[in-house]
Amino acid sequence: MPVSDADLSVEAADDGPRALAEALSAEHAAVYGYEFAGGAGGGLDYRTRAGEAALVHKALRDELHGLAVASGVRLKPAPAWYPLPEERGDEALDAFLLGLEEDTARAYAWLSSARDTDLRTTGARNLQGAAVRVLELGGDPGALPGFDAA
Numbered sequence: 001m002p003v004s005d006a007d008l009s010v011e012a013a014d015d016g017p018r019a020l021a022e023a024l025s026a027e028h029a030a031v032y033g034y035e036f037a038g039g040a041g042g043g044l045d046y047r048t049r050a051g052e053a054a055l056v057h058k059a060l061r062d063e064l065h066g067l068a069v070a071s072g073v074r075l076k077p078a079p080a081w082y083p084l085p086e087e088r089g090d091e092a093l094d095a096f097l098l099g100l101e102e103d104t105a106r107a108y109a110w111l112s113s114a115r116d117t118d119l120r121t122t123g124a125r126n127l128q129g130a131a132v133r134v135l136e137l138g139g140d141p142g143a144l145p146g147f148d149a150a
Contacts, residue, residue, distance in 0.1 A: 016114030017073045023107040023123065024068060026100075027061035028078040033100045036084055037093045046090055053097075053133070057104075060126060067122065098137040105130035105145045 031054055038050035068075055085096040108130055111123030131145035 014115045015110065016116050016119045017068075017071070019107065019110040019114055019123070020064060020068055020071070020073055020119055021075055023104070023111045023126070024061065024064040024075065025078070026104040026107040027057055027064055029082050030057040030100045030104055031061055032082045033084070033097060037097055040088045041093055042090045046093075050093075050097075056129075060104075060129075063122070067119065071116070071119075094137050098134065098139045101130055101133045101137060102139065105134060105141060106147075109145065109147060 034050050034054035034057055038047045038054060041047050041050055065075075067073075085092050087093075105127060108123045108127035112120055112127055114120045114123060127145055131141040134141040134145065
């Protein structure tokens, strides 16, 4: 059946605002998680690395919040708490942080598909950063970071 001009003019809904809200939510969780890990981690080096990563995620959170406000995206308030790991050893904390980074990678992969060029660029740039952090924590970001293997 031939495609009509009317069919070509129909555009799919833009998930950019929802993807932006999801990425912001992932960053809120990452800030919370890294600050927790910094307090619960073993030595000074661990606490320092977690604190530095928390600062990176705070900057990303603030950037996304600014984009959301500028584009008129209505946001839900961040939760007062997030699930935390029961074990407090550095290895368990690293596994917990790896999960947070994988969550941010998935959110940024989604954001990188937004129609808005600024959102798409922000998603792609931050996906790269999340992939690096996944590697630093011993994870495998995969060929397409943020996408689960089928």
